Amino acid sequence: MNVVGMGMPPQQPPQPTPQPQQQQPPQSPMDNISKIKTLIGPLREALSNTIKTAAQTLNQNSQVDIGSQRGVDQQIPRFDKNLEEFYSLCDQIEQNLKTSIKCLSQQESAQRYLNLLVAPTKSESIGIPDNTLSYPQYLATVNAQIAFTKEIHDTLVAAAQNISPSE
Known part of the structure:
Protein backbone atom coordinates (compact mmCIF):
# COMPACT_ATOMS: atom_id res chain seq x y z
CA MET A 1 0.00 0.00 0.00
CA ASN A 2 2.88 2.34 0.67
CA VAL A 3 4.10 1.79 -2.86
CA VAL A 4 0.65 2.70 -4.19
CA GLY A 5 0.57 5.66 -1.81
CA MET A 6 3.97 6.75 -3.07
CA GLY A 7 2.78 6.38 -6.63
CA MET A 8 -0.21 8.66 -5.96
CA PRO A 9 1.61 11.88 -5.04
CA PRO A 10 3.33 12.16 -8.44
CA GLN A 11 -0.12 11.82 -10.02
CA GLN A 12 -1.59 14.48 -7.73
CA PRO A 13 0.55 17.43 -8.93
CA PRO A 14 -1.20 17.39 -12.33
CA GLN A 15 -4.53 17.63 -10.42
CA PRO A 16 -3.77 21.04 -8.83
CA THR A 17 -4.00 22.62 -12.28
CA PRO A 18 -7.85 22.44 -12.07
CA GLN A 19 -7.69 24.22 -8.69
CA PRO A 20 -7.53 27.70 -10.27
CA GLN A 21 -10.86 26.78 -11.87
CA GLN A 22 -12.18 25.87 -8.42
CA GLN A 23 -11.22 29.34 -7.18
CA GLN A 24 -13.61 31.00 -9.64
CA PRO A 25 -16.93 29.80 -8.14
CA PRO A 26 -16.36 31.51 -4.77
CA GLN A 27 -15.89 34.80 -6.65
CA SER A 28 -19.35 34.49 -8.17
CA PRO A 29 -21.63 32.83 -5.62
CA MET A 30 -24.28 30.51 -6.95
CA ASP A 31 -27.79 31.85 -7.00
CA ASN A 32 -30.59 29.84 -5.43
CA ILE A 33 -31.85 28.37 -8.68
CA SER A 34 -28.36 27.09 -9.55
CA ARG A 44 -32.82 11.51 -7.68
CA GLU A 45 -30.04 9.27 -6.40
CA ALA A 46 -31.30 9.52 -2.81
CA LEU A 47 -34.85 8.68 -3.92
CA SER A 48 -33.58 5.72 -5.92
CA ASN A 49 -31.51 4.47 -2.96
CA THR A 50 -34.47 4.91 -0.62
CA ILE A 51 -36.80 2.92 -2.87
CA LYS A 52 -34.20 0.18 -3.44
CA THR A 53 -33.53 -0.09 0.28
CA ALA A 54 -37.25 -0.23 1.03
CA ALA A 55 -37.72 -2.98 -1.56
CA GLN A 56 -34.77 -4.98 -0.21
CA THR A 57 -35.98 -4.62 3.37
CA LEU A 58 -39.53 -5.58 2.42
CA ASN A 59 -38.31 -8.60 0.45
CA GLN A 60 -36.01 -9.75 3.25
CA ASN A 61 -38.74 -9.36 5.87
CA SER A 62 -41.27 -11.24 3.73
CA GLN A 63 -38.75 -14.08 3.25
CA VAL A 64 -38.28 -14.30 7.03
CA ASP A 65 -42.06 -14.16 7.60
CA ILE A 66 -42.86 -17.01 5.22
CA GLY A 67 -40.06 -19.09 6.69
CA LEU A 83 -35.04 8.39 3.83
CA GLU A 84 -33.43 11.01 6.08
CA GLU A 85 -30.93 11.87 3.33
CA PHE A 86 -33.79 12.24 0.85
CA TYR A 87 -35.74 14.52 3.21
CA SER A 88 -32.61 16.54 3.91
CA LEU A 89 -32.17 17.25 0.20
CA CYS A 90 -35.87 18.10 -0.09
CA ASP A 91 -35.51 20.58 2.78
CA GLN A 92 -32.50 22.21 1.13
CA ILE A 93 -34.41 22.58 -2.13
CA GLU A 94 -37.42 23.98 -0.27
CA GLN A 95 -35.29 26.59 1.52
CA ASN A 96 -33.66 27.67 -1.75
CA LEU A 97 -37.07 27.94 -3.43
CA LYS A 98 -38.45 30.02 -0.55
CA THR A 99 -35.42 32.29 -0.72
CA SER A 100 -35.85 32.69 -4.47
CA ILE A 101 -39.52 33.57 -4.04
CA LYS A 102 -38.64 36.11 -1.35
CA GLN A 111 -39.52 48.13 -8.84
CA ARG A 112 -43.02 49.19 -7.79
CA TYR A 113 -42.14 51.53 -4.93
CA LEU A 114 -38.68 52.68 -5.90
CA ASN A 115 -38.38 52.60 -9.65
CA LEU A 116 -34.87 54.00 -9.73
CA LEU A 117 -31.77 51.97 -10.40
CA VAL A 118 -29.46 51.28 -7.48
CA ALA A 119 -25.70 51.18 -7.94
CA PRO A 120 -24.51 47.77 -6.73
CA THR A 121 -21.41 49.15 -5.03
CA LYS A 122 -21.02 51.38 -1.99
CA SER A 123 -18.43 53.49 -3.77
CA GLU A 124 -18.77 57.10 -4.88
CA SER A 125 -21.19 57.89 -7.67
CA ILE A 126 -18.54 58.35 -10.34
CA GLY A 127 -19.90 57.52 -13.76
CA ILE A 128 -23.35 56.60 -12.44
CA GLN A 137 -28.87 56.69 -0.69
CA TYR A 138 -30.82 53.49 -1.27
CA LEU A 139 -30.32 52.41 2.36
CA ALA A 140 -31.44 55.82 3.59
CA THR A 141 -34.56 55.65 1.41
CA VAL A 142 -35.42 52.16 2.62
CA ASN A 143 -34.90 53.18 6.26
CA ALA A 144 -37.14 56.23 5.73
CA GLN A 145 -39.84 54.00 4.21
CA ILE A 146 -39.60 51.59 7.15
CA ALA A 147 -39.84 54.44 9.66
CA PHE A 148 -42.83 55.93 7.83
CA THR A 149 -44.59 52.54 7.72
CA LYS A 150 -43.98 52.05 11.44
CA GLU A 151 -45.36 55.53 12.14
CA ILE A 152 -48.51 54.76 10.15
CA HIS A 153 -48.90 51.44 11.97
CA ASP A 154 -48.53 53.09 15.38
CA THR A 155 -51.04 55.80 14.40
CA LEU A 156 -53.58 53.19 13.27
CA VAL A 157 -53.10 51.14 16.47
CA ALA A 158 -53.58 54.26 18.60
CA ALA A 159 -56.71 55.24 16.64
CA ALA A 160 -58.13 51.72 16.98
CA GLN A 161 -57.55 51.84 20.74
CA ASN A 162 -59.28 55.24 20.99
CA ILE A 163 -62.30 54.02 19.00
CA SER A 164 -62.83 50.70 20.76
CA PRO A 165 -64.43 50.82 24.21
CA SER A 166 -62.05 49.85 26.97
CA GLU A 167 -63.81 47.36 29.20
Whole structure:
Protein backbone atom coordinates (compact mmCIF):
# COMPACT_ATOMS: atom_id res chain seq x y z
CA MET A 1 0.00 0.00 0.00
CA ASN A 2 2.88 2.34 0.67
CA VAL A 3 4.10 1.79 -2.86
CA VAL A 4 0.65 2.70 -4.19
CA GLY A 5 0.57 5.66 -1.81
CA MET A 6 3.97 6.75 -3.07
CA GLY A 7 2.78 6.38 -6.63
CA MET A 8 -0.21 8.66 -5.96
CA PRO A 9 1.61 11.88 -5.04
CA PRO A 10 3.33 12.16 -8.44
CA GLN A 11 -0.12 11.82 -10.02
CA GLN A 12 -1.59 14.48 -7.73
CA PRO A 13 0.55 17.43 -8.93
CA PRO A 14 -1.20 17.39 -12.33
CA GLN A 15 -4.53 17.63 -10.42
CA PRO A 16 -3.77 21.04 -8.83
CA THR A 17 -4.00 22.62 -12.28
CA PRO A 18 -7.85 22.44 -12.07
CA GLN A 19 -7.69 24.22 -8.69
CA PRO A 20 -7.53 27.70 -10.27
CA GLN A 21 -10.86 26.78 -11.87
CA GLN A 22 -12.18 25.87 -8.42
CA GLN A 23 -11.22 29.34 -7.18
CA GLN A 24 -13.61 31.00 -9.64
CA PRO A 25 -16.93 29.80 -8.14
CA PRO A 26 -16.36 31.51 -4.77
CA GLN A 27 -15.89 34.80 -6.65
CA SER A 28 -19.35 34.49 -8.17
CA PRO A 29 -21.63 32.83 -5.62
CA MET A 30 -24.28 30.51 -6.95
CA ASP A 31 -27.79 31.85 -7.00
CA ASN A 32 -30.59 29.84 -5.43
CA ILE A 33 -31.85 28.37 -8.68
CA SER A 34 -28.36 27.09 -9.55
CA LYS A 35 -28.14 25.51 -6.09
CA ILE A 36 -31.46 23.78 -6.71
CA LYS A 37 -30.27 22.49 -10.06
CA THR A 38 -27.15 21.02 -8.43
CA LEU A 39 -29.32 19.27 -5.82
CA ILE A 40 -31.60 17.55 -8.36
CA GLY A 41 -29.05 14.82 -9.23
CA PRO A 42 -28.36 13.88 -5.60
CA LEU A 43 -32.11 14.03 -4.91
CA ARG A 44 -32.82 11.51 -7.68
CA GLU A 45 -30.04 9.27 -6.40
CA ALA A 46 -31.30 9.52 -2.81
CA LEU A 47 -34.85 8.68 -3.92
CA SER A 48 -33.58 5.72 -5.92
CA ASN A 49 -31.51 4.47 -2.96
CA THR A 50 -34.47 4.91 -0.62
CA ILE A 51 -36.80 2.92 -2.87
CA LYS A 52 -34.20 0.18 -3.44
CA THR A 53 -33.53 -0.09 0.28
CA ALA A 54 -37.25 -0.23 1.03
CA ALA A 55 -37.72 -2.98 -1.56
CA GLN A 56 -34.77 -4.98 -0.21
CA THR A 57 -35.98 -4.62 3.37
CA LEU A 58 -39.53 -5.58 2.42
CA ASN A 59 -38.31 -8.60 0.45
CA GLN A 60 -36.01 -9.75 3.25
CA ASN A 61 -38.74 -9.36 5.87
CA SER A 62 -41.27 -11.24 3.73
CA GLN A 63 -38.75 -14.08 3.25
CA VAL A 64 -38.28 -14.30 7.03
CA ASP A 65 -42.06 -14.16 7.60
CA ILE A 66 -42.86 -17.01 5.22
CA GLY A 67 -40.06 -19.09 6.69
CA SER A 68 -37.86 -19.45 3.62
CA GLN A 69 -35.13 -17.51 5.36
CA ARG A 70 -34.18 -17.94 9.02
CA GLY A 71 -32.48 -14.65 9.74
CA VAL A 72 -30.72 -11.75 8.17
CA ASP A 73 -28.17 -13.23 5.77
CA GLN A 74 -26.92 -10.04 4.25
CA GLN A 75 -26.80 -6.63 5.77
CA ILE A 76 -28.76 -4.15 3.67
CA PRO A 77 -28.50 -0.38 4.07
CA ARG A 78 -30.82 1.15 6.62
CA PHE A 79 -34.02 2.54 5.17
CA ASP A 80 -34.34 5.34 7.72
CA LYS A 81 -30.89 6.75 6.88
CA ASN A 82 -31.67 6.80 3.15
CA LEU A 83 -35.04 8.39 3.83
CA GLU A 84 -33.43 11.01 6.08
CA GLU A 85 -30.93 11.87 3.33
CA PHE A 86 -33.79 12.24 0.85
CA TYR A 87 -35.74 14.52 3.21
CA SER A 88 -32.61 16.54 3.91
CA LEU A 89 -32.17 17.25 0.20
CA CYS A 90 -35.87 18.10 -0.09
CA ASP A 91 -35.51 20.58 2.78
CA GLN A 92 -32.50 22.21 1.13
CA ILE A 93 -34.41 22.58 -2.13
CA GLU A 94 -37.42 23.98 -0.27
CA GLN A 95 -35.29 26.59 1.52
CA ASN A 96 -33.66 27.67 -1.75
CA LEU A 97 -37.07 27.94 -3.43
CA LYS A 98 -38.45 30.02 -0.55
CA THR A 99 -35.42 32.29 -0.72
CA SER A 100 -35.85 32.69 -4.47
CA ILE A 101 -39.52 33.57 -4.04
CA LYS A 102 -38.64 36.11 -1.35
CA CYS A 103 -35.95 37.66 -3.56
CA LEU A 104 -38.38 37.95 -6.47
CA SER A 105 -40.99 39.51 -4.20
CA GLN A 106 -38.48 42.05 -2.92
CA GLN A 107 -37.40 42.84 -6.46
CA GLU A 108 -41.03 43.39 -7.54
CA SER A 109 -41.63 45.62 -4.52
CA ALA A 110 -38.48 47.60 -5.22
CA GLN A 111 -39.52 48.13 -8.84
CA ARG A 112 -43.02 49.19 -7.79
CA TYR A 113 -42.14 51.53 -4.93
CA LEU A 114 -38.68 52.68 -5.90
CA ASN A 115 -38.38 52.60 -9.65
CA LEU A 116 -34.87 54.00 -9.73
CA LEU A 117 -31.77 51.97 -10.40
CA VAL A 118 -29.46 51.28 -7.48
CA ALA A 119 -25.70 51.18 -7.94
CA PRO A 120 -24.51 47.77 -6.73
CA THR A 121 -21.41 49.15 -5.03
CA LYS A 122 -21.02 51.38 -1.99
CA SER A 123 -18.43 53.49 -3.77
CA GLU A 124 -18.77 57.10 -4.88
CA SER A 125 -21.19 57.89 -7.67
CA ILE A 126 -18.54 58.35 -10.34
CA GLY A 127 -19.90 57.52 -13.76
CA ILE A 128 -23.35 56.60 -12.44
CA PRO A 129 -26.33 58.11 -14.32
CA ASP A 130 -28.38 60.82 -12.60
CA ASN A 131 -31.47 58.65 -12.18
CA THR A 132 -29.50 56.04 -10.19
CA LEU A 133 -29.26 55.93 -6.40
CA SER A 134 -26.00 55.14 -4.73
CA TYR A 135 -26.10 52.32 -2.24
CA PRO A 136 -26.03 54.63 0.83
CA GLN A 137 -28.87 56.69 -0.69
CA TYR A 138 -30.82 53.49 -1.27
CA LEU A 139 -30.32 52.41 2.36
CA ALA A 140 -31.44 55.82 3.59
CA THR A 141 -34.56 55.65 1.41
CA VAL A 142 -35.42 52.16 2.62
CA ASN A 143 -34.90 53.18 6.26
CA ALA A 144 -37.14 56.23 5.73
CA GLN A 145 -39.84 54.00 4.21
CA ILE A 146 -39.60 51.59 7.15
CA ALA A 147 -39.84 54.44 9.66
CA PHE A 148 -42.83 55.93 7.83
CA THR A 149 -44.59 52.54 7.72
CA LYS A 150 -43.98 52.05 11.44
CA GLU A 151 -45.36 55.53 12.14
CA ILE A 152 -48.51 54.76 10.15
CA HIS A 153 -48.90 51.44 11.97
CA ASP A 154 -48.53 53.09 15.38
CA THR A 155 -51.04 55.80 14.40
CA LEU A 156 -53.58 53.19 13.27
CA VAL A 157 -53.10 51.14 16.47
CA ALA A 158 -53.58 54.26 18.60
CA ALA A 159 -56.71 55.24 16.64
CA ALA A 160 -58.13 51.72 16.98
CA GLN A 161 -57.55 51.84 20.74
CA ASN A 162 -59.28 55.24 20.99
CA ILE A 163 -62.30 54.02 19.00
CA SER A 164 -62.83 50.70 20.76
CA PRO A 165 -64.43 50.82 24.21
CA SER A 166 -62.05 49.85 26.97
CA GLU A 167 -63.81 47.36 29.20
